[in-house]
Amino acid sequence: xxxxxxxxxxxxxxxxxxxxxxxxxxxxxxxxxxxxxxxxxxxxxxxxxxxxxxxxxxxxxxxxxxxxxxxxxxxxxxxxxxxxxxxxxxxxxxxxxxxxxxxxxxxxxxxxxxxxxxxxxxxxxxxxxxxxxxxxxxxxxxxxxxxxxxxxxxxxxxxxxxxxxx
Amino acid sequence: xxxxxxxxxxxxxxxxxxxxxxxxxxxxxxxxxxxxxxxxxxxxxxxxxxxxxxxxxxxxxxxxxxxxxxxxxxxxxxxxxxxxxxxxxxxxxxxxxxxxxxxxxxxxxxxxxxxxxxxxxxxxxxxxxxxxxxxxxxxxxxxxxxxxxxxxxxxxxxxxxxxxxxxxxxxxxxxxxxxxxxxxxxxxxxxxxxxxxxxxxx
Numbered sequence: 001x002x003x004x005x006x007x008x009x010x011x012x013x014x015x016x017x018x019x020x021x022x023x024x025x026x027x028x029x030x031x032x033x034x035x036x037x038x039x040x041x042x043x044x045x046x047x048x049x050x051x052x053x054x055x056x057x058x059x060x061x062x063x064x065x066x067x068x069x070x071x072x073x074x075x076x077x078x079x080x081x082x083x084x085x086x087x088x089x090x091x092x093x094x095x096x097x098x099x100x101x102x103x104x105x106x107x108x109x110x111x112x113x114x115x116x117x118x119x120x121x122x123x124x125x126x127x128x129x130x131x132x133x134x135x136x137x138x139x140x141x142x143x144x145x146x147x148x149x150x151x152x153x154x155x156x157x158x159x160x161x162x163x164x165x166x
Numbered sequence: 167x168x169x170x171x172x173x174x175x176x177x178x179x180x181x182x183x184x185x186x187x188x189x190x191x192x193x194x195x196x197x198x199x200x201x202x203x204x205x206x207x208x209x210x211x212x213x214x215x216x217x218x219x220x221x222x223x224x225x226x227x228x229x230x231x232x233x234x235x236x237x238x239x240x241x242x243x244x245x246x247x248x249x250x251x252x253x254x255x256x257x258x259x260x261x262x263x264x265x266x267x268x269x270x271x272x273x274x275x276x277x278x279x280x281x282x283x284x285x286x287x288x289x290x291x292x293x294x295x296x297x298x299x300x301x302x303x304x305x306x307x308x309x310x311x312x313x314x315x316x317x318x319x320x321x322x323x324x325x326x327x328x329x330x331x332x333x334x335x336x337x338x339x340x341x342x343x344x345x346x347x348x349x350x351x352x353x354x355x356x357x358x359x360x361x362x363x364x365x366x367x368x
Contacts, residue, residue, distance in 0.1 A: 057230035058361060087359060089234075089328045117325035117335075118359035131322070132301035132362035150300075150362070 030098050033085060033111040035124040045142035047079040048165050050158070053113075053125070053135045055088045056096045060152050061134040065104070067155040071162060072108040080162055082108040087121075087133060090114065138165060189298010190306065192354035195314040196222075199293045201256065201286035204273040209284050211254070211308075211315060218250030219309040219345060221338060223323070224299040226257045227275050228266035229361035232302045235323055236279065239303070242323070242338060243283040251307075251342050253283040258294035258302065259364040261287075267364070294363060301360035307341045307351070318345060321356030 033041065042049040052068050054061035065084065072082035084106070086097050093112050101110050115121040122131045126148040129135055138147040138161055145165050153161075190196055203209045211220060223239050225232040243253035261268040269287050276285040288294050297306060298320075307319035319341035326334030341351035 060362060091328055091330065116331075118327060119322060119325050119356045122357040122359060129357065130300035131357035131359045133359070134362070 030086070030093060030101055030110045030112055032090075032093070032114040034114045035121055037114075038083075038085065038111075038125075041083065042081075042139050043141055044079075044081075045140070047081050047140070048145070048162065049081050049083060049137075049139040050161065051083045051085055051137040051139065053085050053087055053133060053137075055086055055133055056092070056100045057088065058133045064134060064152045064154075065106070067153055067158055069104075069106045069108050070155050071158045074159075075162060076107065078166070080166070084108050084110045086110065086112045087118070088112060140165065189296070190317045190320060192317055192320060192351075194317045196306070196308055196317050197296060198315070199296075201288055201293060202269070203284045203286050204269075204276045204281075205284075209254075209286060214252065216250065217252060217310060219307065219318075219342075220315070221246060221251055221253045221342065222297070222306040222308060223253060223255050223303055224258050224294060224297065224305075224363070225255050225303040226259050226264075226267045226361070227271050228259070228264050229302045231327060231360040234327055235303045238323055240279070240282065242342075243281075245339075246342055247282065249342075249346060251345075255281070255283055255285045256288050256293065257285065258288050258291060258299060260291070260366040262366070264364045291363075291366060299363060301358055301362055303360055304358040305338050307338060307345070309345050319351050319354050322358040325356065327359065 038051070042051065050068065050071065052061075052065070054065060056062065068082050068084060072080065088097050090112065097110070097112050113121055118131065122129050125135075125137060128148060130150060132150060134152060136149045136151075136153065138145055138149075143165065147161075147165075198211045200208050200210045211217070214220070221242055225235070225239060239253060239255065247253065257267055257272055259267040265271070272285055272287060275281075303323060305319070305321065305323050306317055308315040309318050319337065321337060323338050324334050324336045335353070337353055337356050340353065344351045
């Protein structure tokens with residue numbers, strides 16, 4: 001069968017459109033996660049988990065997010081999972097969190113914390129967490145790593161955490 | 167699984183990075199302070215000779231969580247000031263790093279929103295450090311006693327930022343109600359999710 005140039009173009013365009021849709025969908029995906037689900041999510045013994053708690057309304061959080069995403073990109077083939085758990089209002093999933101994730105095209109998996117109350121989530125994550133954002137949990141079951149930080153991170157600091165704990 | 171996790175958390179607590187948890191806890195006596203109000207006048211707790219206590223709230227202009235709680239803070243003053251527990255709002259942030267929280271902008275917001283309570287600026291951030299607030303908004307319920315201003319509650323105003331849960335626990339109201347009926351608050355502390363306080367040179 002002879003395929004004309006035009007047909008080829010159309011096929012190519014359709015292919016691109018479909019691919020684009022898929023990418024678009026993946027980017028826009030933000031799942032909700034409860035603390036119980038988060039606990040299960042971070043149990044692979046061979047993976048180092050870096051869980052950053054942030055919110056679209058938190059200026060310092062938004063400015064350090066690219067560092068977390070860069071870490072995930074740098075080590076995307078390594079046993080490192082960067083999870084970004086938003087503490088935004090739960091009603092803001094579609095109006096704030098998903099548009100934010102679409103805009104920033106992040107590789108790190110973004111979640112919205114599903115919680116009965118902030119207090120419950122904060123205490124479950126770490127009893128020393130004051131509740132201020134940003135906050136970051138470094139976790140690995142096999143090596144018994146549970147570090148909790150209430151501070152902002154540069155990329156180099158995050159890289160050091162990965163190198164020290166991997 | 168949960169047990170295993172708890173076990174591991176216990177095992178590794180030695181390496182967990184503990185955050186500074188200085189500041190007032192329930193039962194502590196809070197020191198009085200002298201801070202500049204948006205009216206331009208200096209204000210102290212001692213100026214309120216008839217108060218039975220205070221609802222001290224560290225809050226600010228810029229933080230969306232503080233903004234979400236603004237009406238609730240105003241409602242607390244409307245409800246409790248006449249009963250002897252007025253609201254004292256303190257803005258803790260460094261206005262150089264966060265210009266929205268400048269003294270002029272505080273004056274503007276207090277006037278626009280018609281605050282019925284003082285809105286003080288903690289220019290040195292020493293009072294914020296003494297109280298131990300980490301985020302805005304954070305509330306402290308103080309009770310005037312023979313020992314001084316005893317901290318009876320520290321933490322969030324309620325456990326429902328979005329006001330989506332009709333069964334929410336109104337921590338501050340419950341604490342003040344308990345004190346007014348001669349009891350101790352059932353809940354004396356909670357965590358306050360909010361914007362980290364913007365410290366100078368940080």
